[in-house]
Amino acid sequence: MDLDYDQISKEAQEALDAVLGREEPLKPRDRMAIPAQPMPAQPSGVRVGNMDEVALGYTEAQARVEAMRCLQCKNAPCIDGCPVRIDIPAFVIACADGDFQKAIDIIKANSLLPAICGRVCPQEVQCQIDCTVGRALKDVEKSVSIGRLERYVADLERAQGKAHAPAVKAETGKKVAVIGSGPASITVAADVRREGHAVTVFEAFHKPGGVMMYGIPEFRLPKDIVQGEIDTLREMGVEIQTNFVVGRTRRLQDLLEKDGYDAVFVGTGAGLPKFMSIPGENLVGVYSANEYLTRVNLMRAFDKENADTPVLPSRRTAVLGGGNVAMDAARCAVRMGAAEVHLVYRRTEKEMPARIEEIAHAKEEGVIFHTLENGISFRGGDDGRVHTMECLRYELGEPDDSGRRRPVPIKGSEFLMDVDCVIVAIGNDSNPLIKQTTPAIETNRWGNILVDDTGKTTMDAVYAGGDIVLGAATVILAMGEGRRAAASINALLG
Amino acid sequence: MNTILAREQLSESVFKIRVEAPHIASERKPGQFVIVQLDTDFGERIPLTIADANADEGWIMLIFQAVGKTTHLLAEMEIGDTIANLLGPLGQPTHIEKLGRVVCVGGGIGVAPLHPIAKGMKEAGNEVITIIGARSQDLIILEDEMKAIADAFICCTDDGSYGRKALVTEPLKELCEADPKPDLVVAIGPPIMMKFCAETTRPYEVPTVVSLNTIMIDGTGMCGGCRVTVGGETKFVCVDGPEFDGHAVDFDNMMQRLGAYKVQEDHDHEKCHLEIAAQKVEA
Numbered sequence A: 001m002d003l004d005y006d007q008i009s010k011e012a013q014e015a016l017d018a019v020l021g022r023e024e025p026l027k028p029r030d031r032m033a034i035p036a037q038p039m040p041a042q043p044s045g046v047r048v049g050n051m052d053e054v055a056l057g058y059t060e061a062q063a064r065v066e067a068m069r070c071l072q073c074k075n076a077p078c079i080d081g082c083p084v085r086i087d088i089p090a091f092v093i094a095c096a097d098g099d100f101q102k103a104i105d106i107i108k109a110n111s112l113l114p115a116i117c118g119r120v121c122p123q124e125v126q127c128q129i130d131c132t133v134g135r136a137l138k139d140v141e142k143s144v145s146i147g148r149l150e151r152y153v154a155d156l157e158r159a160q161g162k163a164h165a166p167a168v169k170a171e172t173g174k175k176v177a178v179i180g181s182g183p184a185s186i187t188v189a190a191d192v193r194r195e196g197h198a199v200t201v202f203e204a205f206h207k208p209g210g211v212m213m214y215g216i217p218e219f220r221l222p223k224d225i226v227q228g229e230i231d232t233l234r235e236m237g238v239e240i241q242t243n244f245v246v247g248r249t250r251r252l253q254d255l256l257e258k259d260g261y262d263a264v265f266v267g268t269g270a271g272l273p274k275f276m277s278i279p280g281e282n283l284v285g286v287y288s289a290n291e292y293l294t295r296v297n298l299m300r301a302f303d304k305e306n307a308d309t310p311v312l313p314s315r316r317t318a319v320l321g322g323g324n325v326a327m328d329a330a331r332c333a334v335r336m337g338a339a340e341v342h343l344v345y346r347r348t349e350k351e352m353p354a355r356i357e358e359i360a361h362a363k364e365e366g367v368i369f370h371t372l373e374n375g376i377s378f379r380g381g382d383d384g385r386v387h388t389m390e391c392l393r394y395e396l397g398e399p400d401d402s403g404r405r406r407p408v409p410i411k412g413s414e415f416l417m418d419v420d421c422v423i424v425a426i427g428n429d430s431n432p433l434i435k436q437t438t439p440a441i442e443t444n445r446w447g448n449i450l451v452d453d454t455g456k457t458t459m460d461a462v463y464a465g466g467d468i469v470l471g472a473a474t475v476i477l478a479m480g481e482g483r484r485a486a487a488s489i490n491a492l493l494g
Numbered sequence B: 001m002n003t004i005l006a007r008e009q010l011s012e013s014v015f016k017i018r019v020e021a022p023h024i025a026s027e028r029k030p031g032q033f034v035i036v037q038l039d040t041d042f043g044e045r046i047p048l049t050i051a052d053a054n055a056d057e058g059w060i061m062l063i064f065q066a067v068g069k070t071t072h073l074l075a076e077m078e079i080g081d082t083i084a085n086l087l088g089p090l091g092q093p094t095h096i097e098k099l100g101r102v103v104c105v106g107g108g109i110g111v112a113p114l115h116p117i118a119k120g121m122k123e124a125g126n127e128v129i130t131i132i133g134a135r136s137q138d139l140i141i142l143e144d145e146m147k148a149i150a151d152a153f154i155c156c157t158d159d160g161s162y163g164r165k166a167l168v169t170e171p172l173k174e175l176c177e178a179d180p181k182p183d184l185v186v187a188i189g190p191p192i193m194m195k196f197c198a199e200t201t202r203p204y205e206v207p208t209v210v211s212l213n214t215i216m217i218d219g220t221g222m223c224g225g226c227r228v229t230v231g232g233e234t235k236f237v238c239v240d241g242p243e244f245d246g247h248a249v250d251f252d253n254m255m256q257r258l259g260a261y262k263v264q265e266d267h268d269h270e271k272c273h274l275e276i277a278a279q280k281v282e283a
């Protein structure tokens, strides 16, 4: 449902004035009665025609009113839900008081990337899942919107030009190499540089930022925010070498043995697209989500006039998968002009790993959901372009290892779907390049690098974190891992 | 970094440039390639094989035909200009060993990546026979260099303007029928040529290696855009290749994938021609 921006901000202002005009302080019951503030958003009919950010951010009045809903619980279940343990009640009460600078300072004591995490963290399964307000109202969507508040204060600081690069201690003469430039690597680079060690970031792509740059679309995470974090690193004196693929341009051992680096951090992510090994998978028009998203975002296919790297024009696109990546791909396909976008998932909506907000946005934008179905083969014409997807229907059986109920195919339920583009978004494995070229680094059977509880790999002076350790995970977990590894590297270098 | 140090036009549409790239020069091995991108925001990323390199002097050599937007712009660049983004060396190096008689078949621009391989095969002690072919005489490149390596050298043109009037598959077939038959054939050139070279050698069961030049984006195994079907399995050309068993490659699928964006590419290419022409008029 599209909400009117002016209406939202007017109501928030009235609610704020009402609270500020009170003689009595707010009691918990009053706080619970304050309406949860909705996120203003571009109307769905408009946003499908552009790449701009969908969620517009709270107004000041909304931020204060939303913050006033917080009960300041002594046991603070929200902190337990936060992977980097931000002092959430403290920053939220600062928001309620209108002291936004204090709020952002509190967040920054634990999180390096609040403008990003405020946008892409799955708060509904982290800090907001056990929020007392949400529990009392029996709806996690009615929990205090901690993420939106985080985003508000981070954006405000940036808009006011007050976001300064952290101070850097005197040069120590030590050198650290950071491989990859996603959130794990950005965190390590900043935390290690702060201590005065020289840091070089090596990134294979022509632009740094990792998945935040090439995968997550502009309409969910504007690229200038990611670029801002990269600029901050540069301001701190971190050197960033793009077009440098460790393992090929230079081997990891050589960085340590020949180039004089004292420690290395590996943050190379989970960049290997999984395919399903089914007939017709290599037809023209069948993409991995990685390829599709990279074409649209990093290579800017959405800017049809200027970009050299297009995606194929499509009438009916099918996206296979039910995670964030699938939603992003489906929503990009809508914006790239497909008349119909079908999202096909083997289980039900309840099992979808995607964020609730993303599912809702995708539906608003006209993505058609097919649950308990999956593609089993693709057929193409003489030109090699896919024109049909053969599908099968499923029902849910017993729970599997992941605790989700296993999809069981229904015999004889095959049917055909007319498609001219398919995006396979069924997950990513770890990028094997570092492992292949660095025998001393051990991995588990999924190719994830093994680390101890300090973030150290099986090779001396080499640390790792983020998706290359966890498997495809989240930005905040990558950041948390980066913090841990950086602390260990700083301890190692003394 | 990535400064163009030397530039030479080999034929009407084929160019040779030497680019400063010390890291790539010291790590690269025959058969590997680089990814080139000229505009960091909007430019396409294209793979080009490293034709030669000098680790001591820190440069690599690229030979390319101006066929698309990036290669056209690259052809227009001058000594002292820099290539915005150059990534490599990528892909698996050629497997070079002493086998006996090796036939190296190069078509058109494919002679450029073939040259370091032929050289490597010769140095490993093989008898090297080279066949190079092109549509017409003015598209023949590296003839002297290939002659210098080869124990026997055959040149063909489609129109008979130079050497034998034949497709490269003709002499290849003769060599397969000769005694001893080749121990290995390495064929690099347009996909259709590689396909027919593989078809030619198949009945004789002569192992045939081809080097695939697919559409790529990252070049590091991240997108799968470069994938091909080899022996019924999906392979990524950028990390598993670029060289594969020619008898196992599904060339038809590969060529369809290669042509997928033809309409859009032609549009960009056309636009690029107009822009270059306009700049020349202004200058």
Ligand SMILES: Cc1cc2nc3c(=O)[nH]c(=O)nc-3n(C[C@H](O)[C@H](O)[C@H](O)COP(=O)(O)OP(=O)(O)OC[C@H]3O[C@@H](n4cnc5c(N)ncnc54)[C@H](O)[C@@H]3O)c2cc1C
Binding pocket: A120, A121, A122, A179, A180, A181, A182, A183, A184, A185, A202, A203, A204, A205, A209, A210, A211, A212, A215, A216, A217, A244, A245, A246, A247, A267, A268, A269, A270, A271, A293, A324, A325, A328, A431, A433, A434, A465, A466, A467, A468, A472, A473, A474, A475, A476, A478
């Ligand atoms: C489409 C999509 C949507 C997502 N949405 C969300 C979301 O809403 N919320 C959320 O929290 N998470 C989301 N994620 C997951 C999140 O983006 C990742 O968990 C996170 O980015 C992992 O960070 P990282 O630092 O480990 O590595 P990455 O961000 O993966 O970065 C790794 C970088 O290393 C580079 N690299 C790899 N190998 C080498 C090498 N050998 N040498 C040099 N460089 C190398 C890569 O090019 C890449 O830039 C999403 C992921 C995708 C793909």
Ligand code: FES
Binding pocket: B215, B216, B217, B218, B219, B220, B221, B222, B223, B224, B225, B226, B227, B236, B237, B238, B239
């Ligand atoms: S070019 Fe992306 S995987 Fe090969």
